[in-house]
Amino acid sequence: MAAGDLLLRTQSGLPVLARAFPSCLCLRVPARRRRGAPPLTAAKVDVADAVGRRVRSGGAAVPKRRRSRRDAEEEEEEGLAFSRVVTGRGRGVREEGVAEGEAPEFDAAKSGDESGGVDGSYLSDTRFDQCAISPLSLKAVKDAGYERMTQVQEATLPVILQGEDVLAKAKTGTGKTVAFLLPAIELLSTLPRSPSINLLVICPTRELANQVAAEARKLLKYHRSLGVQVVIGGTKLPQEQRSMQSNPCQILVATPGRLKDHLENTPGFSNRIKGVKVLVLDEADRLLDMGFRRDIEKIIAFIPKERQTLLFSATVPEEVRQISHVAMKRGYKFINTVKEGDEETHSQVSQMYMVAPLDLHFSILYNVLKKHIAEDADYKVIVFCTTAMVTKLVAEVLSQLKLNIREIHSRKSQSARTKVSDEFRKSKGLILVSSDVSARGVDYPDVTLVIQVGLPADREQYIHRLGRTGRKGKDGLGLLLLAPWETYFLNSVQDLSVSQAVVPTIDSSIQTGVKDALGRVETKSKESAYQAWLGYYNSNKAISRDKSRLVRLAEEFSQSMGLAIPPAIPKLILRKMGLNNVPGLRSV
Structure with a gap:
């Protein structure tokens, strides 16, 4: 302790060092020890095995692009506008x-049963009845199931x-x-x-x-x-x-x-x-x-x-x-309340990434979901996609494969979004296919797996999507599915303990099932997804710098949907994207 320092104690008993500065009072609270995230490993992980292991081990799996100003609450998902x-x-x-210093952390071993579903790792020793709140509020807090503060x-x-x-x-x-x-x-x-x-x-x-x-x-x-x-x-x-x-x-x-x-x-x-x-x-x-x-x-x-x-x-x-x-x-x-240098993703979330060609993404997604469903009867999965229309396409394909799918994105009416959001919040045994309207802040309890298909907008978006699982101290699993040309994104998250997963062997029955499902999806949905996909990746400078390469990649995506020829795009849309007169793009 330096001269002039005072050693105090908080209500929960933590020692606090109060240090006088010329312009401010700083309270430093030493961190309690918490189990950290597993170290980054170079070894590849079998994603299907990891998905299953989460259940078999009792829930303890081991292991910026800026948006333009938009109308009110609909997000720019298609990439057309550029203590x-x-x-x-x-x-x-x-x-x-x-x-400088550390914020308080809490003992992960504490039980969270009395906290309305909040796991002990985010709880303090302080109870709500120790705080200066009215009897009416305290009664409501107890009825909500909360006893100790986070x-x-x-x-x-x-x-x-x-x-x-x-x-x-x-x-x-x-x-x-x-x-x-x-x-x-x-x-x-x-x-x-x-x-x-x-x-x-x-x-x-x-x-x-x-x-x-x-x-x-x-x-x-x-x-x-x-x-x-x-x-x-x-x-x-x-x-x-x-x-x-x-x-x-x-x-x-x-x-x-x-x-x-x-x-x-x-x-x-x-x-x-x-x-x-x-x-x-x-x-x-x-x-x-x-x-x-x-x-x-x-x-x-x-x-x-x-x-x-x-x-x-x-x-x-x-x-x-x-x-x-x-x-x-x-x-x-x-x-x-975040310790300096602390990991930005919750330590309870096991993170993996997988690299595979676009033409395998639907089959891999189906394979991983089937494995997860088989291992966990109370599964609750969110699949994040790059745009609203790609979200719609993925939801339609997975629905054709007889999975229990709900979809939510900015093209849905508000009443439909609210209905789906409420159902997913209250239920288990569901897969929510979502654009980024569900990536931030929304609390869906007990999400067991988050899958991100395609390139996240930036590091922050990756983190916020991943934050839908492992909430309130509970365990979770995250998988990022990338194409080989998207792997540069991994440089931005290399400090987040993300392990590479082995691409699973896809048997012929899964491939046939996915191909048939894609065949039953309306061509219009594929055309809209193609246009949205092109707009999204065109807004990414790292990819859109080489327009001929962008066109080739868009053709790969088109083929992954079962289209022999990439759809034509209205000339007005191409002009908005800055892609008019680019060789290889068809216009109408």
């Missing part, structure tokens, strides 16, 4: 003001309850939704009843917004005077307007585009939003990645400056720091 607390100084936390909740709840603005860095799947909802509800329960919106939560996707609202309803179980509503793209604006008028809510969960629509088109809404006492930006880095910064700044201009602002983010890049300066008070608190 540490730090008190900040000035308008926010300067990079050099972030304390690491994120223990680190953030006391600070937020004090009314501080907070920027929290936290991995997904660690209980951050309750961390910002619970203290906000505590504040709202003390306010007189009014038609004003007092808590505004902004989420990047419709699925995440619905999930946050569902969690809020659990916590509001005994707060009869408080209500929650969701406003999201893909639903009818007049219907939302009537709902808000007939039953005014105090908690509003929204996606940015639809919230902006209400500010501009719903009579009286801009007055109601002037009652906001707490603003939450959930998945702040994702909001900015999707191009919502201007919308967020416009929304912030509508709401009172005298408010509490909470930003939760899996990563804290420069863009998040910039928006925190705009949205938050001077001297806000930065709370980092």
Whole structure:
């Protein structure tokens, strides 16, 4: 200890070193020991054996491309458009003001039975009844099955309850939704009843917004005077307007585009939003990645400056720091629950990659899924694809192969997406084929396997997709299926303990079954998938640099779908892609 240091203890008994800096107070919490991820190995792994081993061993398997500004919540999937607390100084936390040291970690051996499904590896020793929350909230928390706080909740709840603005860095799947909802509800329960919106939560996707609202309803179980509503793209604006008028809510969960629509088109809404006492930006880095910064700044201009602002983010890049300066008070608190140098993917997830020609991808996918289903009666799988139309194609092929398939992507109506998302969340024995609308923040419990087919947009997207399994301390398995010319992506994840898997031997019955299934899929679906695939890879500079090579690769994809000749593409689309007059591409 240096001169002037004080040795304190947190509520859970961890020693804390408080060190005085000229401009900030830094709390350093020594990490508890946790079982780490297996080291990167050069040995190849049999993926089918690993899928089975996860079950046989009782669940303990061993082993940026930027999007353009889009309309509200639909993602650009086709590639056509190109506890540490730090008190900040000035308008926010300067990079050099972030304390060195480790954030608290928790003993993975603890049981998670009393925590509403949260495994012990993410739990602290602190119980909710040790926190300064009202009896009504505590009763709702217990009814929801939560007893001990997660690491994120223990680190953030006391600070937020004090009314501080907070920027929290936290991995997904660690209980951050309750961390910002619970203290906000505590504040709202003390306010007189009014038609004003007092808590505004902004989420990047419709699925995440619905999930946050569902969690809020659990916590509001005994707060009869408080209500929650969701406003999201893909639903009818007049219907939302009537709902808000007939039953005014105090908690509003929204996606940015639809919230902006209400500010501009719903009579009286801009007055109601002037009652906001707490603003939450959930998945702040994702909001900015999707191009919502201007919308967020416009929304912030509508709401009172005298408010509490909470930003939760899996990563804290420069863009998040910039928006925190705009949205938050001077001297806000930065709370980092991720240890410096800690792996960005959950240590419970065994990661593998497989390299095979495109014409084998459907057969390999079918083979891996069949093996996993045979080994685990409670299987729950997500297959991520590159674009919405490729997602549709893969779902149709797997459905033709008699697998229990659901699909979700931006081309589906909001009601269909919500129905599928809710069903997958509550069920087992399902395979969800998804575009990136499910890659971030959405909590699907007990996902046993995540398969990523094709090139992820970037390292962050790979990590967030993988984060759908191994959530809340549970074990999971991830497989990345690449073509040989996509292997350069592995350089960006070489530090994440990803092992190479052996390409399984595909017997003739599987090959025949896949070929027949592809034959039963409508040609129109294949044509749409081809166009979307071409657009996606054309937006990747590493691949699109050589246009003749891009055309050859697109032809390979076309052949993998059983098409002898690549489909023709409308001239307007080719112009948007910058591919008009490129030899080898057919136009109509």
